[in-house]
Amino acid sequence: MQRFDQDIIVNLIPRGARVLDLGCGNGDLLTKLKRSGVSDIRGVEIDDRCIAACVRKGLTVFQGDIDEGLSDYDDASFDYIVLNQTLQVVHKPTLVIQEMLRVGNRAIVSFPNFGYFRIRWYILTKGQMPKVNFLPRDWYDTPNIHLSTISDFQAFCRTRNIAIERLIGLKSCATGKPVAHFQNLLSQVGIFVIMSEREIPN
Amino acid sequence: MYVVDAVPRIQHYTIDALTLDCGRTLSPVQVAYETYGQLDAAKDNAILLMHALSGSAHAGFVNDTGEQGWWYDFIGPGKALDTERYFIICSNVLGGCSGSTGPGSIDPATGHPYGLRFPVITIGDMIRAQKCLIDSLGIETLSAVIGGSIGGMQALQWAVDYPDIVRSAVILAAANRLSAQGIAFDEVGRQAIMADPCWQNGDYYDGTPPRTGLALARMIGHITYLSEESMHEKFGRALKGGDGYGYKFSEDFEVESYLHYKGNRFVERFDANSYLYITKAMDYFDLPDLTLIKSKMLVISFSSDWLFPPERLKALVRTLRRKRKDVTYCDVQSSRGHDAFLLEVGPITELLSGFLDNVYGR
Numbered sequence: 001m002q003r004f005d006q007d008i009i010v011n012l013i014p015r016g017a018r019v020l021d022l023g024c025g026n027g028d029l030l031t032k033l034k035r036s037g038v039s040d041i042r043g044v045e046i047d048d049r050c051i052a053a054c055v056r057k058g059l060t061v062f063q064g065d066i067d068e069g070l071s072d073y074d075d076a077s078f079d080y081i082v083l084n085q086t087l088q089v090v091h092k093p094t095l096v097i098q099e100m101l102r103v104g105n106r107a108i109v110s111f112p113n114f115g116y117f118r119i120r121w122y123i124l125t126k127g128q129m130p131k132v133n134f135l136p137r138d139w140y141d142t143p144n145i146h147l148s149t150i151s152d153f154q155a156f157c158r159t160r161n162i163a164i165e166r167l168i169g170l171k172s173c174a175t176g177k178p179v180a181h182f183q184n185l186l187s188q189v190g191i192f193v194i195m196s197e198r199e200i201p202n
Numbered sequence: 203m204y205v206v207d208a209v210p211r212i213q214h215y216t217i218d219a220l221t222l223d224c225g226r227t228l229s230p231v232q233v234a235y236e237t238y239g240q241l242d243a244a245k246d247n248a249i250l251l252m253h254a255l256s257g258s259a260h261a262g263f264v265n266d267t268g269e270q271g272w273w274y275d276f277i278g279p280g281k282a283l284d285t286e287r288y289f290i291i292c293s294n295v296l297g298g299c300s301g302s303t304g305p306g307s308i309d310p311a312t313g314h315p316y317g318l319r320f321p322v323i324t325i326g327d328m329i330r331a332q333k334c335l336i337d338s339l340g341i342e343t344l345s346a347v348i349g350g351s352i353g354g355m356q357a358l359q360w361a362v363d364y365p366d367i368v369r370s371a372v373i374l375a376a377a378n379r380l381s382a383q384g385i386a387f388d389e390v391g392r393q394a395i396m397a398d399p400c401w402q403n404g405d406y407y408d409g410t411p412p413r414t415g416l417a418l419a420r421m422i423g424h425i426t427y428l429s430e431e432s433m434h435e436k437f438g439r440a441l442k443g444g445d446g447y448g449y450k451f452s453e454d455f456e457v458e459s460y461l462h463y464k465g466n467r468f469v470e471r472f473d474a475n476s477y478l479y480i481t482k483a484m485d486y487f488d489l490p491d492l493t494l495i496k497s498k499m500l501v502i503s504f505s506s507d508w509l510f511p512p513e514r515l516k517a518l519v520r521t522l523r524r525k526r527k528d529v530t531y532c533d534v535q536s537s538r539g540h541d542a543f544l545l546e547v548g549p550i551t552e553l554l555s556g557f558l559d560n561v562y563g564r
Contacts, residue, residue: 042523048549051532055500056556062519062531072520 003028004023004176008168009084010036011109017079020044020104022066022096027054034059041132050089067091073103080106085189087111088144094160101162101196110191113169115149115184133143134172134188150183150190210236210263210271211483212301217334218297226321228307230310230330233335234301235293238262238277239285241339247562249283250332251292254354254543256472258300260329261292275547278288282484282551287562288345294537295356296331297323297480297486299473306473316475319402320508323479325352325359325487338532343367345562346552350374350543352480357488362489370561372500372554374543375507377514379488381444384509387426388481391419395474400507404475417465429506430455433457465503469471499529500557530557536539 001146006029013019015037021030024043027050042063045051048094054061066083067090079157081104083096088098088111100107112134122130148156150169157164169179169187179186212234225339234393236259236321241248249397251261262277264270276282283290293300297320305320312319336344347368349357353400354376380388390394397532398415400406424470437457453459504513512533522529534549536542 048535049533052549052552052556053531055553056528058557060498060558062523062529063533063537064516064531070546072523074524077524077526118246 003173004067005084005170005173006032007176008170008178008191009082009110010038011082012108012191013038016040018077018150019077019080019082020070020073020084021085022100023089024054024059024061025050027057027059027061028176029082029084030054031057031060055139065094069095070103071097075102075106080103080104080108082108084110085110085112088146088148090146093119095097095148097156097160097194098161101194106165106193106195108193110189111151111153112144113138113150113184113190114147115151116188117185120185124167150187153190153192157192157194161195163197164192164194167191209266210260211266212236212259215335215338217282217331220327220328220331220334222321223324225550228303228321228546231296231331231334232301233293233296233303233309235259235291235335236271237292238263238283238290238346239288240342241289245341246343246345247287248291248339248344249346249348249558250336250337250344251277251290251359252347252353253281253292253295254349254351254353255477255484257353258284258298259294259302259436260300260307261294262290272544274555276551277470277521281560282554282558283348284555288558291336291339291391293332293335295352295480296328297483298478299476300471302331302419304473305404305475305479315407318480320475320477325355326363328372329356329359329363330484332360338500343369346372346558348374349376351376351540352484352487354543355380357485358489358492359487361495361497361499362492363494365494370498370500370557371495372557373515374502374509374539375504375515377510377518378490381485381510381514384426385485387422387509388485391422392478392481394418394422395477398548399507400476401474402529404478406474408543409467412474413466413469415429416461416469416472416477419474419477420468421461421465422503424461425448426509427541429508429537431506431538432539432541435537436460451467451494482514493525495525495527497528498557498561499527499555500528501531502543503531503533504536504540504555505544506534506535506537506539507540507542509540 010032018040081100090190119130168191169183170189171177172188213234217231220231221227257272262271262274294300296407297304305316309316347357347360395415398412400410401412408465440456505514519531
């Protein structure tokens with residue numbers, strides 16, 4: 001399946017940027033970044049089979065748990081830290097986001113938007129945890145423990161002095177069509193570019 | 203010139219003189235080595251492999267005495283170190299006892315074996331000897347330096363000392379220094395040898411070697427190479443005869459019998475003084491400054507290794523990451539302890555072949 005969310009993230013990152021991808025999986029996003037000419041790229045991944053797949057692709061990856069933080073990285077040692085479709089599975093989202101903003105000048109965070117209208121409709125009509133194409137698993141069988149909405153994440157950033165530089169709502173990962181209005185209602189995926197409030201350029 | 207040998211043959215190179223970290227000069231120095239595969243015309247497909255404490259230059263294939271190499275499963279056509287693509291060199295370490303100059307070699311000044319008159323050597327000295335060998339083969343760059351345990355220490359030293367020669371380094375079950383626990387085990391092993399009356403302050407070459415001491419050192423060492431889990435799986439509390447306890451201080455348990463077997467087999471092929479010298483080199487090894495490294499690196503730990511626990515390797519990788527080195531790290535899930543670097547063929551092959559493909563180019 002074409003992952004337009006990855007393509008959009010690739011387009012957000014300039015060549016020459018230093019990039020760290022947290023939860024890089026099989027290294028698909030890193031490979032796309034590499035092809036687009038971004039060369040200083042690293043990944044962190046917990047699963048050893050994924051590590052082997054990344055090694056085969058010639059990527060530089062570290063096997064580790066992002067919930068343990070990024071304490072061994074110096075402040076601002078990357079231009080972009082990416083957390084693509086992973087926020088909802090981490091145990092300590094606040095710590096992970098804080099660490100991303102310490103180590104990176106900017107963070108790109110994407111997650112499935114629980115505010116999407118079909119999800120609201122599903123709960124309203126069935127009264128059960130929603131199972132939709134982009135959240136296909138049963139409540140007892142899902143790795144997702146911190147699901148949120150675009151609106152939730154905006155509030156999260158507001159209360160923590162995190163500036164949202166960009167928000168892109170995607171109708172779906174499969175079409176990559178951005179949503180112009182009512183993003184919390186009409187997007188399946190939210191992609192945020194965020195940075196610490198104090199670092200906003202004038 | 204370098205032909206693929208179906209049966210690898212040990213070869214020797216002699217260095218006129220080698221100046222050591224301790225300040226002394228050793229002359230001459232013989233380096234025993236084996237090679238597998240063919241060096242290509244551009245001489246850029248060479249891989250230097252380094253053995254662990256008790257290993258030898260015989261890393262791959264089956265030699266003329268019918269013995270499999272210590273990394274047999276990883277070397278050969280289609281294997282991780284593919285002999286159809288790479289030219290692999292493995293030499294016996296300086297201070298060893300399998301063909302390279304060590305404390306058991308004849309001291310030209312006296313006409314007798316060196317014994318303790320052999321200078322104390324370091325990991326740095328070992329790789330300087332290897333560098334002379336590489337030079338003699340006309341090799342200017344190494345696609346990879348690879349080693350496990352003390353071999354991994356050497357790989358790391360190579361990457362620091364010769365950053366412009368080493369294109370990549372693979373370090374398995376090793377770190378940039380030996381832990382206090384590791385030094386402690388080494389010292390107990392050395393004391394076992396030196397407490398053996400046959401040791402004779404190292405001058406036993408004309409008489410009986412300190413077999414009991416060396417076997418004991420090996421038994422202690424061997425415990426550190428296994429894990430609690432692998433010992434439980436392999437032996438449990440199984441009794442040797444299966445007929446209940448003997449109510450004597452003979453071998454009751456399988457695990458005892460196994461350690462005795464390992465110890466006794468070891469003394470047939472290993473020199474006690476070499477054990478002293480090589481473990482000392484291991485203890486001295488400490489590379490705090492990794493700034494000079496330029497090569498791409500692959501670091502592999504094994505989850506149940508308690509001689510080089512994953513945390514120690516992670517600490518090494520963290521240091522390298524902070525210095526923005528190109529380092530990939532994987533912790534292979536294994537119950538086989540430190541020895542996993544010799545045994546986990548599947549996961550290591552997957553990582554190593556993928557890594558080398560990208561270094562050497564498909």
